[in-house]
Amino acid sequence: MTKKRKAVASSSPVPSSKKPKTKHLSAVDGLPWKTVSRPHEAGLDLDEGILELEEVDDVEVVYEETEAGRIVRFNVLDSGEREPDEDLSPDEDEQEAEHFISEEDESPDVEEVPETAKSPSTSPATTSKAPSTPAVDVESVSAWQLFSLHSQLLLALSSQKFTSPTPIQAQTIPKALAGRDVIGVAETGSGKTLAYGLPILHDLLTSAVVVPAKTRRPLRALVLAPTRELALQVSSHLNACLNRYDSAVKTEEPEAGPSVPAKRKGKGKKQPLAPAEKQGNAPPLVSVAAIVGGMSSQKQKRILERGVDVLVATPGRLWDILEEDDALAKDVKSLRYLVLDEADRMIETGHFAELDNILRLTQRSFQHNTTDADFAASAPVAVAEPDTQQPMQTFVFSATLSKDLQRNLKKRHKPRLFKGDAPASTLDDLLLRLDFRDPEPEVVDISPEGGIVSTLKESKIECLSTDKDAYLYYFLTRYPGRTLVFLSSIDGIRRLTPLLELLGLPVYPLHSQLEQRQRLKNLDRFKSNPHAILLSTDIAARGLDIPHVAHVVHYQIPRSADAYVHRNGRTARAQRSGFSMLMCAPDERRLVRALLGSLGRQDSDIPELPIEHHFIDKLKQRLQLAKQIDNAQHRASKATHDRNWIRAAADAMDIELESECVFLHLRSRNGTNPLLLHTFSGEEEGPSNRAIKARNAKSAVLKAELKALLQQPLVARGVSTRYITSGSRPIVDDILAGEDHQGMVGVRKSEAGSDLLHVKKAKVKGAKKADGKDKDRGVEKLEDEEWAGFGS
Numbered sequence: 044m045t046k047k048r049k050a051v052a053s054s055s056p057v058p059s060s061k062k063p064k065t066k067h068l069s070a071v072d073g074l075p076w077k078t079v080s081r082p083h084e085a086g087l088d089l090d091e092g093i094l095e096l097e098e099v100d101d102v103e104v105v106y107e108e109t110e111a112g113r114i115v116r117f118n119v120l121d122s123g124e125r126e127p128d129e130d131l132s133p134d135e136d137e138q139e140a141e142h143f144i145s146e147e148d149e150s151p152d153v154e155e156v157p158e159t160a161k162s163p164s165t166s167p168a169t170t171s172k173a174p175s176t177p178a179v180d181v182e183s184v185s186a187w188q189l190f191s192l193h194s195q196l197l198l199a200l201s202s203q204k205f206t207s208p209t210p211i212q213a214q215t216i217p218k219a220l221a222g223r224d225v226i227g228v229a230e231t232g233s234g235k236t237l238a239y240g241l242p243i244l245h246d247l248l249t250s251a252v253v254v255p256a257k258t259r260r261p262l263r264a265l266v267l268a269p270t271r272e273l274a275l276q277v278s279s280h281l282n283a284c285l286n287r288y289d290s291a292v293k294t295e296e297p298e299a300g301p302s303v304p305a306k307r308k309g310k311g312k313k314q315p316l317a318p319a320e321k322q323g324n325a326p327p328l329v330s331v332a333a334i335v336g337g338m339s340s341q342k343q344k345r346i347l348e349r350g351v352d353v354l355v356a357t358p359g360r361l362w363d364i365l366e367e368d369d370a371l372a373k374d375v376k377s378l379r380y381l382v383l384d385e386a387d388r389m390i391e392t393g394h395f396a397e398l399d400n401i402l403r404l405t406q407r408s409f410q411h412n413t414t415d416a417d418f419a420a421s422a423p424v425a426v427a428e429p430d431t432q433q434p435m436q437t438f439v440f441s442a443t444l445s446k447d448l449q450r451n452l453k454k455r456h457k458p459r460l461f462k463g464d465a466p467a468s469t470l471d472d473l474l475l476r477l478d479f480r481d482p483e484p485e486v487v488d489i490s491p492e493g494g495i496v497s498t499l500k501e502s503k504i505e506c507l508s509t510d511k512d513a514y515l516y517y518f519l520t521r522y523p524g525r526t527l528v529f530l531s532s533i534d535g536i537r538r539l540t541p542l543l544e545l546l547g548l549p550v551y552p553l554h555s556q557l558e559q560r561q562r563l564k565n566l567d568r569f570k571s572n573p574h575a576i577l578l579s580t581d582i583a584a585r586g587l588d589i590p591h592v593a594h595v596v597h598y599q600i601p602r603s604a605d606a607y608v609h610r611n612g613r614t615a616r617a618q619r620s621g622f623s624m625l626m627c628a629p630d631e632r633r634l635v636r637a638l639l640g641s642l643g644r645q646d647s648d649i650p651e652l653p654i655e656h657h658f659i660d661k662l663k664q665r666l667q668l669a670k671q672i673d674n675a676q677h678r679a680s681k682a683t684h685d686r687n688w689i690r691a692a693a694d695a696m697d698i699e700l701e702s703e704c705v706f707l708h709l710r711s712r713n714g715t716n717p718l719l720l721h722t723f724s725g726e727e728e729g730p731s732n733r734a735i736k737a738r739n740a741k742s743a744v745l746k747a748e749l750k751a752l753l754q755q756p757l758v759a760r761g762v763s764t765r766y767i768t769s770g771s772r773p774i775v776d777d778i779l780a781g782e783d784h785q786g787m788v789g790v791r792k793s794e795a796g797s798d799l800l801h802v803k804k805a806k807v808k809g810a811k812k813a814d815g816k817d818k819d820r821g822v823e824k825l826e827d828e829e830w831a832g833f834g835s
């Protein structure tokens with residue numbers, strides 16, 4: 044097992060007012076190591092790589108010269124709880140109080156142990172109240188103070204530099220904290236995850252008890268998300284709000300006899316630190332986990348056996364588990380919180396039946412008509428009894444929920460009872476099945492007109508379908524930057540990925556037919572390389588929060604206006620600027636018009652991106668070569684694959700390839716549709732080694748040719764690379780100013796968004812010249828209106 048340790052050697056400044064006491068240790072193992080949760084999104088907790096990661100804080104490394112030579116000592120700074128006035132003068136104490144608040148200042152005194160803790164398993168003998176959290180820098184989160192959030196959350200917001208709530212958070216958090224059901228609609232990247240996440244975590248933290256290791260936690264909150272990546276991301280965003288808390292918490296293993304809530308027990312007294320190992324393995328106060336398809340179900344079952352407070356899941360995997368896990372099904376029936384993130388997408392993913400089944404479980408009215416016998420099987424470990432009478436709060440969030448739907452939801456007064464087994468077929472039906480406790484759930488809709496965020500600049504390129512590869516290659520070369528290219532088909536991604544790879548671009552595919560591990564790996568590579576290109580289907584269209592995506596390209600027209608909005612939402616997030624480019628073939632114009640029409644916009648709203656057409660032919664030449672290489676490689680690998688396959692099939696059937704002529708008639712699993720009818724004999728045993736070698740040699744020659752071509756600079760028309768001060772486009776000034784484009788000689792480095800602006804200005808200027816003063820105003824007005832949607 045690989046075990047990695049990371050020492051944070053007292054880099055965090057200890058306030059000068061604190062005089063930490065130190066423990067001197069010479070052995071590394073004696074340090075208070077804490078296990079760090081490994082990011083599963085990064086694939087680190089899979090079968091390879093780091094299996095365990097530990098870190099240590101507040102350790103000073105001291106080198107001492109001794110007779111035996113130089114030795115290293117570690118001073119463990121004990122900045123733990125002090126006796127009042129122990130280390131500080133009264134003045135200093137006051138000063139410190141001005142800058143920091145602790146949980147005790149913030150929240151009411153010790154809370155009652157909640158109902159959930161009163162089950163035999165979480166009786167006072169085995170649970171204790173949440174310990175206090177570290178101090179919070181009040182000033183950095185003053186804008187959050189009005190919500191009176193748990194100090195751990197303030198701490199997390201402060202450390203993530205989330206200085207103030209976003210508009211959707213500001214409007215929904217108070218309502219959610221007041222116990223209302225909320226339907227939140229706000230633009231992409233506006234912080235909807237924390238809009239529902241913070242109220243849930245606040246409640247769970249303030250009512251949390253330290254659950255002993257062997258006790259299963261009852262599920263309190265369920266977040267459903269349409270894709271695996273989104274579920275993992277939501278779980279990681281919520282965990283980021285709990286991280287520092289867990290590392291700061293000091294827990295004690297419960298001893299025999301009644302335990303006392305930690306706060307009371309520790310009031311004014313110094314709490315002994317649990318041994319390092321115990322701290323590292325201590326169960327978190329509030330736990331969040333993700334359950335998604337494509338990842339080890341054994342591991343996910345283990346997590347569920349231990350129990351989690353907040354479960355983030357895709358409906359498909361969750362329903363699979365629910366069918367077998369009665370304890371979890373029972374929990375789902377008595378949830379405290381239910382969240383549908385990107386609800387409108389979930390009915391499109393083919394998991395609608397599962398989602399419908401899960402929603403049935405959450406229906407209290409449904410439960411009243413059902414006995415618990417279905418789920419009465421005994422739990423594997425002690426379970427804290429959930430409170431089925433506790434009302435459930437429901438949150439539905441998306442960037443695109445139609446006004447009609449919102450009106451329907453508001454009109455509804457009672458949850459609809461299920462009649463028969465026919466699944467609902469529309470989003471309206473689905474949402475009407477939600478067991479809103481409010482007769483009128485709060486609808487907070489602050490989505491922008493047309494669904495497009497103000498910091499996004501849109502553009503389009505009109506070209507033939509067959510030229511899309513060349514124009515895409517042009518765009519990627521002309522505007523390097525993290526780019527997410529959306530295609531509608533997996534086949535398209537499979538075709539385009541090797542071509543762009545051969546052209547030397549850092550390109551990664553993402554689609555549902557990749558293994559989950561590969562999906563996460565590619566996503567991770569995309570996140571870590573500022574020039575990476577992700578070719579993806581719409582599985583990356585919703586919710587994914589990848590920092591600094593510079594461009595979104597719609598290689599194929601999105602299927603719906605909502606898809607257009609969500610795809611665009613992967614850039615221009617959290618008030619940052621972003622750029623999107625729609626590639627439109629002549630036969631797609633009608634679709635684009637319809638798509639924009641349903642957003643209340645026009646085709647002409649989206650300006651064309653200026654193209655230096657001179658480059659296109661050169662790029663086509665390179666692409667042509669890349670296609671030939673790809674074909675040659677494909678044929679060679681297919682031939683090898685076919686040959687191996689035929690041999691394996693013959694082996695399996697105990698057939699001599701040399702002598703017989705055989706019919707292979709393979710059928711699909713259900714035995715109905717013939718998949719392949721193949722005749723072969725020894726002579727037809729696939730291509731010979733010689734043929735395969737010849738193909739490989741051909742592709743090697745083509746590769747060398749392409750390599751040479753790629754090394755040649757792409758030079759703009761009118762540029763002389765020999766005489767950089769002459770030619771119709773002197774380039775010397777740009778070179779001297781460092782503004783020359785690295786991949787295209789004679790082109791100035793620029794951002795796609797600013798080039799778009801230049802086009803706009805040039806148009807206005809040209810129009811002014813041509814049409815005279817009166818018309819000028821008209822043109823300017825028209826331009827302004829056109830640009831109103833782009834917020835430039």
Ligand SMILES: Nc1ncnc2c1ncn2[C@@H]1O[C@H](COP(=O)(O)OP(=O)(O)OP(=O)(O)O)[C@@H](O)[C@H]1O
Nearest residue numbers: 205207208209231232233234235236442586588617
């Ligand atoms: N109060 C805040 N201040 C600054 N950044 C924030 C704040 N809240 C959230 N963020 C950050 O904003 C980004 C977008 O948040 P989030 O993913 O929740 O958006 P979203 O509205 O759910 O987007 P989408 O509709 O695409 O799913 C994230 O990186 C998140 O960490």
